[in-house]
Amino acid sequence: MPELPEVETLRRQLDDALPGLLVTDAWFSPDTPQLLRRQTAAEFLDLVRGRTITRVRRSAKWLIFCLGDDLALVTHLRMTGRVFLRRPTDPADLYLRAKLGLSNGSEVRWCDVRKFGTWDLVADPREVTGPVGPEPLGTDFSADHIMAATRGRRTPIKSLLLDQRRIAGLGNIYADEALWDARIHPLRPAGSITRPEARRLHAAIVSVLVDSLDSGGSSMRDYLDTNGRAGRFQERWSVYKREGLPCSRCAAPIVKTIIAGRGARYCPRCQRKPHKPPNA
DNA sequence: CTTATTCCCTGATTGC
DNA sequence: TGCAATCAGGGAATAA
Numbered sequence: 001m002p003e004l005p006e007v008e009t010l011r012r013q014l015d016d017a018l019p020g021l022l023v024t025d026a027w028f029s030p031d032t033p034q035l036l037r038r039q040t041a042a043e044f045l046d047l048v049r050g051r052t053i054t055r056v057r058r059s060a061k062w063l064i065f066c067l068g069d070d071l072a073l074v075t076h077l078r079m080t081g082r083v084f085l086r087r088p089t090d091p092a093d094l095y096l097r098a099k100l101g102l103s104n105g106s107e108v109r110w111c112d113v114r115k116f117g118t119w120d121l122v123a124d125p126r127e128v129t130g131p132v133g134p135e136p137l138g139t140d141f142s143a144d145h146i147m148a149a150t151r152g153r154r155t156p157i158k159s160l161l162l163d164q165r166r167i168a169g170l171g172n173i174y175a176d177e178a179l180w181d182a183r184i185h186p187l188r189p190a191g192s193i194t195r196p197e198a199r200r201l202h203a204a205i206v207s208v209l210v211d212s213l214d215s216g217g218s219s220m221r222d223y224l225d226t227n228g229r230a231g232r233f234q235e236r237w238s239v240y241k242r243e244g245l246p247c248s249r250c251a252a253p254i255v256k257t258i259i260a261g262r263g264a265r266y267c268p269r270c271q272r273k274p275h276k277p278p279n280a
Numbered sequence: 281c282t283t284a285t286t287c288c289c290t291g292a293t294t295g296c
Numbered sequence: 297t298g299c300a301a302t303c304a305g306g307g308a309a310t311a312a
Binding site for chain 3: 003076
Binding site for chain 2: 113115116260
């Protein structure tokens with residue numbers, strides 16, 4: 001699933017290639033009417049044709065194509081979305097759902113097996129993203145922020161890490177990996193996280209995201225970069241998709257449980273269970 | 281405001 | 297071996 005490192009890898013590649021180019025064409029597959037949510041295909045084309053891509057930004061897992069200061073294409077890959085930079089003569093890509101033609105003859109291809117991805121053309125990206133928490137690799141993310149964001153909350157820390165309003169960009173893979181690194185059980189009530197634990201969690205989140213970015217992200221089944229290349233961080237997962245395999249710290253078998261409808265993997269020895277008060 | 285659940289979608293995996 | 301049921305999890309919508 002594309003999470004922060006994967007979307008940021010795409011953003012960097014797109015921001016290297018696209019600024020200064022004009023949008024010359026747009027095409028949408030009729031089998032994915034839910035992709036473009038705020039316009040018809042014809043309205044979209046009228047609004048973007050001839051506009052210049054000024055930069056490509058990211059907020060949480062949203063990938064944002066800026067078309068000047070007053071218009072932005074805000075996209076989300078959800079689970080199986082892919083963005084490729086191709087030439088029209090390149091071989092076809094599977095599950096192509098939309099295309100943008102560009103003034104240098106290249107094209108942006110949007111592919112998505114499961115059709116969960118979205119495009120929204122708006123003046124201000126926040127109309128689409130809503131409130132988004134601090135970027136974990138930005139300057140306003142800290143152990144203090146984790147303490148403030150968790151106080152008084154009884155939801156499991158794993159669920160809080162997935163809440164984009166609290167911290168931006170984490171998904172199931174990196175939330176599990178960061179909690180393992182910090183030796184915190186995913187079911188721990190968020191409000192019970194201590195300051196030393198918040199420091200460990202802060203360091204773990206930054207570390208796992210930086211390491212994944214350095215590896216070009218994680219490719220399990222669907223993620224590829226704009227050139228169609230896979231990332232390599234899946235080779236370094238400590239818990240994700242490793243249930244039954246030995247923990248690299250203590251050799252205990254990694255276990256999987258369900259938290260808030262999502263799989264959660266952890267080491268039952270390194271990440272101790274929430275404290276249960278004695279009855280009565 | 282909070283937290284939990286269901287839904288969307290389809291290929292891969294699991295179970296019988 | 298086949299075929300149906302289950303799984304995967306982004307965020308939106310809904311419920312309480």
